[in-house]
Amino acid sequence: MEPPPERPWDSPSVADTAAEFLSLIGLKELEGCLFAERLAVVAVGASPRDKAQGQWWMAAQWAPYQQEGAPMQSCILVQTRFRSKHNGVPVSSSLKAYLTWQLETLEQEEQECLELTPHPTEKRTHFVSHEYGMTVTRTLQEGGAEPQCHSFSYGRARLRARLLEGASLLLLRVLARRQTMPPGLVFPAINSEGDLCTFSYSTLGIQRQAVGSAETEVFVIRRAVRASTGAPSVWHSSFLPSGHLAQLMQIGAPVLMLLQDESILSKSGRFAPQLPFPKEPLEWDEDMELYSYFLDRKVRWTWGQGDLGLCQSPARSPLVCPGDTQRGQGTNILPHTLSSVGKDPGSCPPHPGIVSMGEMCVCAHPTHPVHPTAGGAATLPCCLPPAAP
Structure with a gap:
């Protein structure tokens, strides 16, 4: 019997490439990504100046973290909050993640709430890292019924270079501030349900986009979340040069998140002009034509000095x-x-x-x-x- 095909989220080559990429992210580069921002939630197709239906907020900062029986350490705290209405029903979600500066997740909790009367639904997914790997606990509570819990674990070997949602959001800021990324950038990951998957990133280039009553250039990144079952979830994130989001949209969703505060534009800077070809360093002493030209000019100058008989x-x-x-x-x-x-x-x-x-x-x-x-x-x-x- 032939062995089953290798799944991309378990592929050693994917993990090796992802680990090498993460190792090149410097501490100073991450510090430039630590800030808070707020976007307005509007219906898809609405004007950028339409009244918001809700808000999306994200912040990243240094914070202390300590697990039971372990010493306290400094890490990066990433938090997001979302609140809006879907068909008149209030919905909300939140994320809280503690990360090392190598984007390894120490602990993360995601929560989703559907405030449907008289049976509100709340779903939580908790991830915690330990010496043996990572434990995932999913909890579902509907109305006044008893919460349903389910826990499982992943071994340490399967967590190498694996991203979770909080780390992915911070990585997007890093890529946006760089304004470039290698083609075919894929990371092994764990989605919001706790299932193994992949996060793939690609650039859609620099585009024009409205921010309030103004228009500016944004750098658009496409992120696709692929699991073993179901269709992939695709997100388009539009960034200003400073790394602030101008738009966040999930393909197929009825709402999107927009930046409406035009004052951010004056602090975001400008994108560097994009060359149609990669810039190559000039090694004139290794270029035969340039080096020959240099020698010819040098000889002429030397002869000229000699003919003039300078003292x-x-x-x-x-x-x-x-x-x-x-x-x-x-x-x-x-x-x-x-x-x-x-x-x-x-x-x-x-x-x-x-x-x-x-x-x-x-x-x-x-x-x-x-x-x-x-x-x-x-x-x-x-x-x-x-x-x-």
């Missing part, structure tokens, strides 16, 4: 003559150096026709061309032999 003595300074050394055009440097102010003119290199004129030595050869200086106050000759006729 290397630190006690002398070259004089710039606004005339070509051969044709009397352009700007060049005299092939001799002049003595500094107060120096002995005899210290100039021997040259027929060089005489002293006060503070400097100039050429007095009658056949050499003479050119005006840049200031126009004196004349300076070119001291090379005149051009051949």
